[in-house]
Amino acid sequence: MLKTNSFQTVTELKSNPGTSSRVSNQHSHHLSGEAYIYLRARVCQIVEPEQGIAIQFQYPDGTRKTRKFVESQPIQDLFAFAGSDDMASEVFRVQLSWSSNTILSTVDGSLLDHEISRPSTLYVLWMSGVQIQGLIASSVESSTDQPAATPDLGSIPSPIHSSDQDVGEVYALDSEDEEDVVMLTSPVYSNNEIDDDVTAADIIRTFQRENLNLEERVIVVARRRRILHSACTALKTSYFAWLLMQEVQSSFGVFEGKTGQMFFNYDQVAVETKRYYTAGKLIAWSLMHGGSGFKALDSTLFKLMCGQADSAEEFDWHNLPDGEIQDKVRQVFFCQTQEDVDGIVSSLGDWIADCGVPGIYNAAPKDMRRIYGQVIKHYIYFRTADMIAQFKDGMNSCGNLWEIVERNWKVFLPLFTNEQKELARDEFRALFKICWSEEGSNLREREEDTIFCWELLLNSIQEKQSTITFKEMLVFITGADSIPPLGFPGEPRIEFYTQENRRLPFASTCGMVLFLPRGIQEEEELTDLLNTALKGYLGFGKI
Numbered sequence: 001m002l003k004t005n006s007f008q009t010v011t012e013l014k015s016n017p018g019t020s021s022r023v024s025n026q027h028s029h030h031l032s033g034e035a036y037i038y039l040r041a042r043v044c045q046i047v048e049p050e051q052g053i054a055i056q057f058q059y060p061d062g063t064r065k066t067r068k069f070v071e072s073q074p075i076q077d078l079f080a081f082a083g084s085d086d087m088a089s090e091v092f093r094v095q096l097s098w099s100s101n102t103i104l105s106t107v108d109g110s111l112l113d114h115e116i117s118r119p120s121t122l123y124v125l126w127m128s129g130v131q132i133q134g135l136i137a138s139s140v141e142s143s144t145d146q147p148a149a150t151p152d153l154g155s156i157p158s159p160i161h162s163s164d165q166d167v168g169e170v171y172a173l174d175s176e177d178e179e180d181v182v183m184l185t186s187p188v189y190s191n192n193e194i195d196d197d198v199t200a201a202d203i204i205r206t207f208q209r210e211n212l213n214l215e216e217r218v219i220v221v222a223r224r225r226r227i228l229h230s231a232c233t234a235l236k237t238s239y240f241a242w243l244l245m246q247e248v249q250s251s252f253g254v255f256e257g258k259t260g261q262m263f264f265n266y267d268q269v270a271v272e273t274k275r276y277y278t279a280g281k282l283i284a285w286s287l288m289h290g291g292s293g294f295k296a297l298d299s300t301l302f303k304l305m306c307g308q309a310d311s312a313e314e315f316d317w318h319n320l321p322d323g324e325i326q327d328k329v330r331q332v333f334f335c336q337t338q339e340d341v342d343g344i345v346s347s348l349g350d351w352i353a354d355c356g357v358p359g360i361y362n363a364a365p366k367d368m369r370r371i372y373g374q375v376i377k378h379y380i381y382f383r384t385a386d387m388i389a390q391f392k393d394g395m396n397s398c399g400n401l402w403e404i405v406e407r408n409w410k411v412f413l414p415l416f417t418n419e420q421k422e423l424a425r426d427e428f429r430a431l432f433k434i435c436w437s438e439e440g441s442n443l444r445e446r447e448e449d450t451i452f453c454w455e456l457l458l459n460s461i462q463e464k465q466s467t468i469t470f471k472e473m474l475v476f477i478t479g480a481d482s483i484p485p486l487g488f489p490g491e492p493r494i495e496f497y498t499q500e501n502r503r504l505p506f507a508s509t510c511g512m513v514l515f516l517p518r519g520i521q522e523e524e525e526l527t528d529l530l531n532t533a534l535k536g537y538l539g540f541g542k543i
Contacts, residue, residue, distance in 0.1 A: 022212045034071075049073075052070045053111075054067075055078065057124050060126055074109075085124075109223045143518050252271055254276050255279075261321075280393065292482045292484040294415065295414070296418075297417050305531045329375055331347075335372075340368075357371055432493060443496070447496050450520040450526070451515065454526065473530075476511045477507045492514070493513045497517055503534055505532040506533065
């Protein structure tokens with residue numbers, strides 16, 4: 001049953017609430033003057049803690065307010081503050097910036113009960129009178145099996161009705177006749193201000209809690225041309241997610257370009273067969289199951305997809321996959337004189353106008369860099385708008401994941417593009433647990449010799465003095481080219497074997513184990529062995 005609080009008591013509840021319920025004035029959804037005054041007074045009585053968590057409220061009109069709360073504080077204190085706005089509706093919702101779920105302003109409990117436990121942005125979503133009526137109607141329908149139940153109006157006495165009234169009588173707010181304004185239930189997302197403390201791991205874990213059923217399992221049967229090089233009988237989810245992303249990039253047929261500068265193909269058949277939708281759904285599936293991300297899109301394209309104002313004037317035309325288009329935009333890029341402009345208008349004017357830039361016919365040299373950016377945006381974004389929209393629909397089919405990505409685009413930028421920081425020595429080193437032999441044994445002494453050389457090698461890689469990279473090593477050992485946002489499902493390990501002739505180091509990607517020979521005395525020897533092993537490694541699932 002819908003629970004109403006003192007400042008949200010807008011419904012007429014007849015003596016039998018199971019039979020009917022309606023808004024006292026079907027055209028009103030704003031707070032009355034009396035309720036607004038009471039609500040402001042209540043907010044003034046709530047002491048703001050000095051050491052609380054800062055919550056930023058963003059309203060549908062784009063305005064923002066910030067206030068501190070503590071985790072154990074009643075969530076109704078938060079709603080009292082959020083609702084102390086002259087445009088507030090009697091009932092409303094709030095939505096965490098990284099969550100696909102909303103919280104209705106009639107719920108009870110503490111902030112922590114609703115997973116509000118650190119600095120966050122909350123989008124405030126007003127509701128129209130029609131929406132509130134629908135909410136109340138659905139609540140009444142759900143309570144028809146208990147016609148004698150007393151409606152819960154909250155723990156705080158309402159100032160709207162006198163205390164001697166029976167709860168089963170009529171409770172209504174005075175309201176002026178006004179035309180019902182349909183309030184948008186989509187928040188105005190900030191393009192610039194994003195929670196600094198939120199990480200991709202935080203967002204994905206929240207998404208998993210809200211959208212994944214951990215009791216269900218999916219069995220994936222993969223057909224391979226050749227047998228696996230290892231004795232694995234099953235793939236860990238994170239490995240499969242990584243392999244899936246490689247397949248989506250390379251042979252799915254909806255992207256073009258090289259990794260890190262990929263764009264959407266213009267393919268109407270692929271649209272009709274919903275391959276862009278499928279690609280979006282697979283990428284969402286990979287992320288929500290702990291994959292390390294797609295990491296293939298061009299960064300300018302990704303920002304445009306997220307609604308960011310990127311002029312594209314600094315876009316590198318070399319990254320375009322079509323050589324003919326490269327040549328055309330190169331001419332625009334290097335246009336500097338009026339003579340250059342006249343030549344471009346003569347040879348490329350109609351093509352540029354067809355890109356949505358008719359201003360080319362009246363352009364001056366100073367306009368050409370702007371026109372270059374507009375042509376780039378047309379080619380990489382507007383030209384394939386239908387494909388991109390279908391891709392987003394595919395991602396949103398998994399718990400509206402694209403909407404979460406768009407709201408937190410800076411957090412997800414490294415997971416969709418090649419703009420991720422390079423893996424560092426300390427980060428790589430901390431991944432591994434070393435499985436030593438018994439302390440004091442001869443085997444342990446020889447293992448320590450090898451690890452000493454291992455540490456020297458890691459230093460050389462960090463200083464760019466080795467042909468080996470941390471990324472190559474990570475793929476060799478784990479099957480993933482980066483550390484997933486949620487980390488690996490287990491702890492990668494280093495184990496040892498006794499050298500027989502010249503056996504190369506080897507790895508079990510299923511178990512995430514690197515096997516190193518005992519007794520290595522020189523860094524150069526270990527480097528040579530690993531180099532040979534990496535060159536002979538053709539990739540996970542290949543031989």
